[in-house]
Amino acid sequence: MFRQTRQTDNSLTEGQRSLRWLRLVGVVVVAFALGLLMQAAFALATPTAAKASSAIQSSIRDDGGGDNGGDVGGDVTTTHGIINHRPAERNNTWVISGTEYTVNSDTILQGELHEGDCVEVQVKSDAPHVAIKIAEADASDCVGDNNGGGDNGGDGNGGGETGDFTETHGILNDRPQERNGTWVISDTEYTVNADTILEGELQQGACVDVKVKSDAPTVAVKIEQVEASNCSSGDNGGGDNGGNQGDVTTTVGILTQRQQKAGIWIVDGKPFTVTMDTIIEEQHGGLPVGACVQVTALVSDPTTAIKIESEDKSECNDDNGGDNGGSNGGGDNHGGDHEGEHPGLGRTVNFGVVNSMPAGEEGTWDIGGKVYTSTKETEVDDSHGALDVGVCAKVVVLKSDPTDALEIRSMPAYLCKRGKDDLAKGTLFGIVQQLPDDLHNGIWKIGGLSFVVSTTTDLIDHGLVFTPGVTVRVDFVTNISDTNFAKSIEIKFGEGNPCSEDSHNASAAGVNHEGDDHEHDFGRCPGLQGQAVGAIEKLPDGGLLGNWTIGGVPYLTDAFTKFGPGDYAVGDQVKVEYVVISPTLRFATKIKKVEGAGHGPNESILVGTVISKPVAFVGDWNIDGAPFVAVSDTVFVEHGSLLAVGSFVVVHYHITNDQRIIDKIVAAIPPGAGDENNSGKIESISPSVSAASTNASPSSDQVWTIGGVQYIVSDATMVADSGTDLKAGDTVSVNSYVDNGQRFATLIREQSNAMFLPMTINK
Numbered sequence: 168m169f170r171q172t173r174q175t176d177n178s179l180t181e182g183q184r185s186l187r188w189l190r191l192v193g194v195v196v197v198a199f200a201l202g203l204l205m206q207a208a209f210a211l212a213t214p215t216a217a218k219a220s221s222a223i224q225s226s227i228r229d230d231g232g233g234d235n236g237g238d239v240g241g242d243v244t245t246t247h248g249i250i251n252h253r254p255a256e257r258n259n260t261w262v263i264s265g266t267e268y269t270v271n272s273d274t275i276l277q278g279e280l281h282e283g284d285c286v287e288v289q290v291k292s293d294a295p296h297v298a299i300k301i302a303e304a305d306a307s308d309c310v311g312d313n314n315g316g317g318d319n320g321g322d323g324n325g326g327g328e329t330g331d332f333t334e335t336h337g338i339l340n341d342r343p344q345e346r347n348g349t350w351v352i353s354d355t356e357y358t359v360n361a362d363t364i365l366e367g368e369l370q371q372g373a374c375v376d377v378k379v380k381s382d383a384p385t386v387a388v389k390i391e392q393v394e395a396s397n398c399s400s401g402d403n404g405g406g407d408n409g410g411n412q413g414d415v416t417t418t419v420g421i422l423t424q425r426q427q428k429a430g431i432w433i434v435d436g437k438p439f440t441v442t443m444d445t446i447i448e449e450q451h452g453g454l455p456v457g458a459c460v461q462v463t464a465l466v467s468d469p470t471t472a473i474k475i476e477s478e479d480k481s482e483c484n485d486d487n488g489g490d491n492g493g494s495n496g497g498g499d500n501h502g503g504d505h506e507g508e509h510p511g512l513g514r515t516v517n518f519g520v521v522n523s524m525p526a527g528e529e530g531t532w533d534i535g536g537k538v539y540t541s542t543k544e545t546e547v548d549d550s551h552g553a554l555d556v557g558v559c560a561k562v563v564v565l566k567s568d569p570t571d572a573l574e575i576r577s578m579p580a581y582l583c584k585r586g587k588d589d590l591a592k593g594t595l596f597g598i599v600q601q602l603p604d605d606l607h608n609g610i611w612k613i614g615g616l617s618f619v620v621s622t623t624t625d626l627i628d629h630g631l632v633f634t635p636g637v638t639v640r641v642d643f644v645t646n647i648s649d650t651n652f653a654k655s656i657e658i659k660f661g662e663g664n665p666c667s668e669d670s671h672n673a674s675a676a677g678v679n680h681e682g683d684d685h686e687h688d689f690g691r692c693p694g695l696q697g698q699a700v701g702a703i704e705k706l707p708d709g710g711l712l713g714n715w716t717i718g719g720v721p722y723l724t725d726a727f728t729k730f731g732p733g734d735y736a737v738g739d740q741v742k743v744e745y746v747v748i749s750p751t752l753r754f755a756t757k758i759k760k761v762e763g764a765g766h767g768p769n770e771s772i773l774v775g776t777v778i779s780k781p782v783a784f785v786g787d788w789n790i791d792g793a794p795f796v797a798v799s800d801t802v803f804v805e806h807g808s809l810l811a812v813g814s815f816v817v818v819h820y821h822i823t824n825d826q827r828i829i830d831k832i833v834a835a836i837p838p839g840a841g842d843e844n845n846s847g848k849i850e851s852i853s854p855s856v857s858a859a860s861t862n863a864s865p866s867s868d869q870v871w872t873i874g875g876v877q878y879i880v881s882d883a884t885m886v887a888d889s890g891t892d893l894k895a896g897d898t899v900s901v902n903s904y905v906d907n908g909q910r911f912a913t914l915i916r917e918q919s920n921a922m923f924l925p926m927t928i929n930k
Contacts (some may be wrong), residue, residue, distance in 0.1 A: 242292040243299065247308040250282050250455075251427055261298065263288055265427050268298040278303025283425060283455025333384065334446045335377045336397045339369060350387065352377055357387040367392025376444055393444050416469055418462045419482055425456060431609060431619065432475065434462050436648030438619045439472040440603075440610055448476035459483035470610055470617055515569060516647055517562040518583050518591075521554060532575065534560050535583070539572040548576040550783035552803040559583035580805055582645060590644040593651075596659065596837055598813030599637050606633060611653065613641055614811025615780065618653040625655035637661055638813055640840065659840045695747045696838070696885065697775030697791050700761055703739045711735065715755065717743050718771030719822045720793045722755040731759025747775070750792045769821045770830075772882055776837075777814045784810060788829065790818060795827045802831040807906055810834045817882045835883035838914040841904035846918065847874020849895050871912065873901055878912040887916040 248264030257276070261268045268288060270276070280286060280301060285308055289300040337353030346365070350357045352375060359365070369375065369390060374397050378389040420435025432441050439462050441447075447454065454460060454475065459482050463474040519535015528547045532539045539562055541547065547554065554560060554577045561582070563574040581593040595614055603609025606626060611618045618641060620626075631637065638660040643653045701718020711730055715722045722745055735741070735758075744757040775791035784803050788795040795818060797803075808814055815837035819830045850872040869880045878901060880886070886893060893899060893915070902914040 243289055244292060244295070246288045246290075247285065247304055248288060249427060250280060250284050250286055253280065253282060261301070263301075266296070268296055268301075270298050270301065274298045275300040275302075277301070281455045281457075283422075283458065333379055334444070335379075336393065336444070337375060337377060339371055339373045339375050341371065342369065350390065352390075355385075357385055357390075359387050359390065363387045364389040364391075366390070397444060416464055416466050418464075419478060420460070420462075421483055422454060422456055422458045422460045425454065431621075432462075432472065433650075434460055434475075436646050437650050438470065438610060438617075439464065439475075440470055441472050441475065445472045446474040446476075448474065514573070515564050515566050517564070518578065518585065518647075519560060519562070520583050521556050521558050521560050523556065524554065532562075532572070534562055534575075537570075539564070539570055539575070541572045541575060545572045546574045546576075548574070549799055550781075550785045551577040551579060552784050552801065553577065553799055579809060581809070582649075589647050592642075592644050593809055594807070595641045595643070595809040595811055596638065596807075596814060596840060597641065597809075597811040599633065599635050599639055600812070601635065602633060611656070613639060613656075614809070614813045615782075616651060616809075616811055618643055618651045618656075620653050620656070624653045627655065627657035629658050631658045631661050633658065638837070638840075659837065695776070696745070697747065697753070697773065698742065698744045698882075698885065699771065699773040699775075700740065700742050700882075701771030701773075702769075703735060703737050703741055706735060706737060715743075715758070717741060717758075718773065718820075719825075719827055720753070720771075720773060722753050722758075724755045724758070728755050729757040731757075733760055735760070745791075747791050750778075753791060753793075771820055771822075773818045773820070774882055775816065775818075777810070777812055777816055780810070780812060788832075790816060793827065795820060795829050797829045797832065801829045804831065804833040806833050807836040807904060807911070808834045815840075815883065833883070835881075836904055836911070836913050838885040839902050841902045841911075841913045843903050843905075843910075844900065845874060845876065845903070846898070846900040847876075849873055849893060849897050849899060850875070851895055852880075871915070873899060873915075876901075876910065878903055878910050878915075880912050880915070884912045885914045887914065893917060 246263075248266070250261065250263055251265065252262040254260065258271050258274075259269075261270050263286060268290070274297075277300070278284070278286070280303060285304045287300075287302045287304045287308070288298055289302075290296070290298060335352075337355070339350070339352055340354060341351040342359075343349065347359050347361060347363075350359050357377060357379070363386075366389070367373070367375070369392055373392050374394065376389075376391045376393045376397070377387055378391075379385070379387060418435055418437060418439075420437075422432065422434050423436070424431070424433040426432065426441065428445070428447065429441055429443050432439050454477050459478045459480050461476050461478050461482070462472050463476075464470065464472055517535065517537065519537065522533040522536065524530075524532050525541070528545070529541055529543060532541060552558060554575065559578045559580045559582055561574070561576045561578045562572050564570065564572055579593075582591045585591045595616065597614025597616070599611065599613050600615070601610075601612035603611065603620070607620060607622045607624065609620060611620050626633065633639075633656075637658050640655075640657045640659055641653055642655045643651045645651050699718055699720065701720070703715065703717055704719065705714070705716035707713025707715065707724070712724050712726065712728070715724060722743055740761045741758055742761045743755050745753040745755050748754050773790060773793065775793075778789040778792065780786075780788050781797070785797050785799060785801065788797055803810060810816070810832065811834075814834045817833040817835060819832070820827045821830060822828070852869055852871050854869055868882075871878045871880050898918045900916050900918055901912050903910050903912045905911075
């Protein structure tokens, strides 16, 4: 059969073979044409796919170097992120969501591309840090600080999250035994499926953060356990969904500093801590530096942002007010008058010393050389002390009506001493209460005040560890918006209490105190020693050892206590030196009569450390375990340090209805915390002719000349002797500091003999 066919083919004429060849070529041409028609039909049937293919090809061509049409040579990866930093020049290193990218002449840039903008970044897989293209993107592409890789990895798909999201805090009321199903959080039902990310223990009663998409508000994208404080104040509804998060405060202003997300953001000159739980909403064009924003925080934690959302520029009146609140006030004029713009409120804040004031709260005021009018609508606040001539005051006015006072408040004196930069300089000796995880980046709480600490802050530890409880010196500046920026923080005393250690239990040889104990030198109990002057109200029964009441304050004595010469009776004015053994126990180390002290029977002084105080000044104080009350007539003086928790203070007070009412309270530098130590012989001791300038008791201030140097010795000065009053010729060491051209002694210690100071009470 095969052979027959072959023979037939061979028997064809030459003309027949040519005709057959032409037919074959025609078939091929027709087939090719049909193929082209089918491809065109397919493209018409699937326009989206065709466009996508074309776009990819076009993108690859563009990414090869713009108009130069470079060779791609690798896969292209697209990522979304926030511009953290871009250089002044085009080509250099850009930082986008914490990642550095090199921009060169081949990089395509599309859009305005400001810092804080959401952008799309394209790179080659073989050059992941060289940007092929950076293009402005919609803010929703960067929601949740999304870098294009899902939620911290998400389900591993790496596709990133798109669309608007809402985050809510609430209490986990109920959850099924199995993972997926209906979860009830603050009485709201959410569906949990295989795609939901779950983080934490997530037990019933836990405080959780729920993340959902706006187009599926009951389907949980993520449920994460968070700190219980996020659900404080009976939070049963979870924030924006109607729940009660407790009292909140809002701040509207210009965003002048921001991080990628977590870190310190500054709005209206005020620092806010932004955590990974903070809700970021960008409805009005994103959150770049310079944007108008609203910050929501709990009243109980006003520096931690619950939510930051962009606002229309009109809410901030398009007025930044200068850097960190502005420096529009014109420097150091008229005795310390300074002003700054208050963004978003159309207000101006002024600081100045009161030169004159009306008899009541309504009338004409001269503050810092400027005239203001107060009306019944003006808020007059004397919580930082009575408003009087010579007192520092803060005045708030409308920019449109700069002479009518909306608010007049008494303020700490240092806030009226400002330079041309509108920054007030202050010093605080206080106790560290709270620290950030990164000591050089965050908010420190010291003495009840908040301080912004950055990499420029000088931290001086003297070999100790910064931890809550240590006493520190803080040198800082405060801007026009009352934000404190720490310049240096130095540890002065550790948090230990050597006065209460069991090792300090040596006994004296007898009631005449011939015993010696070199371990009990004065100054080993920093922040725990004090002294007082007052009338004896109660004596122990049958002797001098036991419970005393002096100036309304109880003290305990035993065989360790040193007593001055003479007999003691109720009504005698005495000076007592003491050590705080416990929150309610003051142990008297020395008691002696004070002749001619100049104090009335109901006038007393206590010198010690502030344990607690009101937010401002007026209210309840606790000083060395004894309660006191500051009233509107109390005089507050900050001499060398601010009044804060941990401050060393001199309190002048009287007793009314069993309450210790503060007449005057003076902040001083603690014993041993001055910046200079010296030693020498006492040459003379005389009354101070300028004692009133010390802001302490004029009747007791003295001038001691030691080694040729004159020192002011006031009620705040601790004098450590061996039981006999120091006199000319004795050799002493002195710790001191200079204020207003005068040198003040904080601690004078006798060097010839060790000071006997009991540390524990043995019964």
